Amino acid sequence: MNTEGWLADTRKSYDTVADSYADQVRDLLDQTPYERAALALFADLVRATGGGPVADLGCGPGRIAAHLRELGLDTLGIDLSPAMIAVARRDHPGLRFEVGSMTDLDLADASMAGLVAWYSLIHIPDDEISSVLTHFRRVLRPGGPMLLGFHVGDESQLKTQGYGGHPMKVHVHRRRPDRVAAWLNDAGFTVEAQTTLTSAESTLGGILFARRRP
Structure with a gap:
């Protein structure tokens, strides 16, 4: 798959729906106690390893950050x-938001104490996952925790409309937790916990905690 093609389609799609998307997801965490618990655990794990900066990769309008x-x-x-970054900066002044791609992270090696990718790997094609996870490992310090959220399933679908009826052109990839765990293991992570759940975030979502091996 042409990297520039799907990246351009994804960027344009979310540029188009940014305001509508932000309105739709703004209060989702109020409805998702298990996801809030996962994020609280992630925060505890970051502090337990000494604290430091964390990155929310694919942050959208900034609600998780x-x-x-x-x-x-x-x-x-x-x-x-x-x-999306403009919306995030508008809605959450005082927080740091930057335009960037997880296919080419502009972050220094071992500079992050933790990483979160919250339902943002869902648009990355299978043949790009290894490269993306290599970037994740590079920027995360050894022993640092990572939290992933993703849609669970076996199929990929092309989303052509969404969030207020605006046109989109993005593939939504659903994956099995054991497949994601295998990718992480190959990329130099140790998977420490995983679960599935149903909530306002996803009809069937996966939550996975991993840690960068030295």
Whole structure:
């Protein structure tokens, strides 16, 4: 698959729906106690390893980054969509947000104490996952925790409309937790916990905790 093609489609799609998307997901964490518990555990794990900056990769309008900040973490949000970053900066002034791609993270080696990818790997094609996880491992310090949220399943679908009826062109990839865990193991992570759940975030979601091996 052409990397520039799907990246451009994803960027344009989320630029188009940024405001509508932000309105739709703004209060989701209020409805998802298990996800809030996972994020609180992630914050505890970061503190237990000495603390430091964490990155919310594919942060969208910034709601997860803002929640992590409320939990006491020094959080940076990164997203492919400039319009999403504009919304994040508008809605969460005082937090740091940058335009960037998880396919080519502009972060220093071992500079992050923790990473979160909250339902943001769902648009990465299978043949790009290894490269993305290599970047994740590079920027995460040894022993640092990582939290992933993703849709569980076996199929990929092309999403052509969404969030207020606006046109989109993004593939949504659903994956089995054991497959994601295998990818992580190959990329130099140790998977420490995983679960599935049903909530306002996903009809069937996966939550996975991993840690970068030295």
